[in-house]
Amino acid sequence: MEKELLQEDAQIIVIILIAILILLLMAGALIVFFFFSRKKIINAELEKANLELNYQKNLLHSTIETQEKERKRIAQDLHDAISSKLNIVSLSTNVLIDGKINKQEQQETLHHILEITTNTLDSSRRLAHNLLPPILENFGLQAAMEELCDEFNSSKKVQVDCDLEYHNSLDKDKELHIFRILQELFNNSVRHGKAEKIVVVMRDQEKITIDYKDNGQGFDTEAVLKKKGIGLKNIESRVEILGGEMSYSSTIGNGSEFHILINK
Amino acid sequence: MRWTVLISIVGTVFLLINVLLYFKSFAKESKAFKFFTIYLCSMLVIQIIMTYFVLVIKKQNLFLSHFYFISQFILLSLFYERIIGKKYLRVILYSILFLLCIQYYLNPQLISQYNSLGIGVTQSLLILYSILYLAKSLKIDKIDFLIINVGLLIYLIVSVLVFVAGNLSLDLNIPKKLYRILIYINLIFYIIFQTLIFIEWRKNYYKKTLRS
Numbered sequence: 001m002e003k004e005l006l007q008e009d010a011q012i013i014v015i016i017l018i019a020i021l022i023l024l025l026m027a028g029a030l031i032v033f034f035f036f037s038r039k040k041i042i043n044a045e046l047e048k049a050n051l052e053l054n055y056q057k058n059l060l061h062s063t064i065e066t067q068e069k070e071r072k073r074i075a076q077d078l079h080d081a082i083s084s085k086l087n088i089v090s091l092s093t094n095v096l097i098d099g100k101i102n103k104q105e106q107q108e109t110l111h112h113i114l115e116i117t118t119n120t121l122d123s124s125r126r127l128a129h130n131l132l133p134p135i136l137e138n139f140g141l142q143a144a145m146e147e148l149c150d151e152f153n154s155s156k157k158v159q160v161d162c163d164l165e166y167h168n169s170l171d172k173d174k175e176l177h178i179f180r181i182l183q184e185l186f187n188n189s190v191r192h193g194k195a196e197k198i199v200v201v202m203r204d205q206e207k208i209t210i211d212y213k214d215n216g217q218g219f220d221t222e223a224v225l226k227k228k229g230i231g232l233k234n235i236e237s238r239v240e241i242l243g244g245e246m247s248y249s250s251t252i253g254n255g256s257e258f259h260i261l262i263n264k
Numbered sequence: 265m266r267w268t269v270l271i272s273i274v275g276t277v278f279l280l281i282n283v284l285l286y287f288k289s290f291a292k293e294s295k296a297f298k299f300f301t302i303y304l305c306s307m308l309v310i311q312i313i314m315t316y317f318v319l320v321i322k323k324q325n326l327f328l329s330h331f332y333f334i335s336q337f338i339l340l341s342l343f344y345e346r347i348i349g350k351k352y353l354r355v356i357l358y359s360i361l362f363l364l365c366i367q368y369y370l371n372p373q374l375i376s377q378y379n380s381l382g383i384g385v386t387q388s389l390l391i392l393y394s395i396l397y398l399a400k401s402l403k404i405d406k407i408d409f410l411i412i413n414v415g416l417l418i419y420l421i422v423s424v425l426v427f428v429a430g431n432l433s434l435d436l437n438i439p440k441k442l443y444r445i446l447i448y449i450n451l452i453f454y455i456i457f458q459t460l461i462f463i464e465w466r467k468n469y470y471k472k473t474l475r476s
Contacts, residue, residue: 013442016429020449023421031414034398042405 059240062233069230074131081123085116092116133179141175142166145182149200152186158195160186164202169264177238178210178262185258188231189214193256208244212258218250268444269318271451276311278458282465283308289469296346300412303339304461310335329378329430334364337386340416344393347409348400353393360386378430387424391417408468415460419453426450 092109095101101109128134136144142164149162170178182200189195193216201211224232235258239246242262250256286301310332317325338357345353364382368374394417401407426446432438 010438010442012429012432013438013446016425016446017449020422020425020446023425024418027418027421030395031398031417034402038402041402045403045405 059233059237062230063237066230066234074127077123077127081127082120085120085123089113089116089120132176136176136179137172140166140168141170141179142168144175144179145200145202148179148182148186152190152198158190159197161197161199163200166202166204166208169204169208170262174242174262177242178208181235181238181260182210182212184231184235185212189216189256192219192229192231193217195255207264208262210258210260210262212260213255215255218252218254218256220252221248221250268447268451269315271448271455272311272318273315275451275454275458276308276315278455278462279304279308279311282458282461285462285465285469289465289472292472293469294346294408296343296409299339299343299346300409303336303343306335306339307332326377326430327375329427330375330382333379333383333386333427334361337390340390341393344390344397348393348397356389360389378427380428380431383427383430384424387420387427391420391424394420409464411460411464411467415457415464419457422453423450 092113096106096109133144133147135147145164145166146162149160152158152160186198189198193214195214195216198212198214200213203209236246239260239262244260244262246258246260248256248258283301283304286297286304290298290301310328314325314328317323317328337360341353341357345351345357367379367382394413397409397413398417401410401413426449429446432443
């Protein structure tokens with residue numbers, strides 16, 4: 001056999017055998033490579049899908065939580081501002097119907113009723129306004145945001161510096177999200193951050209950018225990453241709905257900064 | 265009886281079993297599965313005729329080799345077109361068939377030899393398809409015909425060189441004994457290929473057959 005293999009004419013067979021061996025080794029390596037990569041890639045995809053799922057779950061959770069919180073707040077407001085006042089009106093009216101009081105007292109009671117109804121009317125208007133500011137519907141986002149800034153300014157707790165530029169380039173739904181984001185940011189700064197000064201700069205060019213800065217207590221971004229409050233989650237999910245990007249930076253004692261970028 | 269013939273008969277029996285098993289699931293499965301089953305059938309028919317020539321007429325029949333590689337190319341191209349899902353595979357199939365027609369027209373005596381060029385080109389293309397399918401399998405979690413594909417890749421790579429070198433068997437200077445090594449290798453890998461086809465059926469289609 002060996003002798004035959006060494007024959008000149010037989011060399012070609014040897015070459016073919018070697019070629020087959022090399023090709024087989026290459027094919028084997030290829031298959032092994034593909035199988036390992038396949039496992040890796042599929043695991044990575046699976047992990048990604050799981051992360052996405054978890055994120056969606058969290059989002060849903062926080063949405064429901066926010067909804068419940070909001071309902072509770074509205075119920076509380078309705079009870080405090082309207083029901084209790086109307087109760088007094090009802091009691092006073094009963095006293096008037098009974099007619100056991102003199103004229104002067106009647107006059108006083110009527111004035112009292114008038115005062116309370118005026119107050120209640122005011123409160124109900126404010127409640128409705130807080131739920132959905134009519135100015136946003138009627139005059140657009142810029143006016144609504146300016147009004148929001150004025151409102152916070154007039155509360156004297158905080159000084160708000162607004163520099164807004166907006167050319168009505170988004171539709172109404174998106175405008176509401178931006179408005180709510182700003183509202184939430186203000187609320188966070190005042191309620192949690194105890195900020196005294198807030199600067200908001202909004203620009204409407206190729207994209208819409210919002211730069212927000214306060215001088216409040218700030219927060220620990222690492223801790224927030226692990227466990228976000230509803231407010232921040234709410235802002236994030238709104239930015240996501242808008243198809244935008246958000247980044248924030250903050251250190252305790254040095255205020256916080258938010259940058260939001262929204263595609264038109 | 266020579267060893268090559270014996271091993272070849274073992275391979276044919278394996279093939280026969282696979283054909284029967286695949287036919288059991290034929291009606292319910294996808295078009296790709298059907299093309300593959302037809303491919304197995306055509307291989308079985310050619311194998312049986314080939315064995316008949318060797319055992320009864322005692323003569324090698326190179327004429328059949330043309331049927332073998334052309335039907336293999338057509339049916340496996342259709343199979344890969346389905347599972348890879350690219351239309352250009354069909355275009356390549358038609359162009360290669362057209363070129364083969366021209367080749368046979370220009371060189372009619374090719375019928376009595378191995379068409380090394382034809383076998384080389386068609387099998388290389390099938391190897392390429394097989395690798396393309398492997399690449400496709402990277403991104404899909406559950407993918408059919410993965411084992412068959414690996415079997416095809418290995419078998420085609422081994423057999424392409426054996427068949428391309430087929431005309432050497434006509435060369436009287438080369439000792440038959442040596443050429444037979446190539447035939448052995450081809451036959452052994454053919455049996456491995458058939459085993460992988462069986463494993464694919466057992467893994468993915470056996471339970472489906474039981475359920476029905």
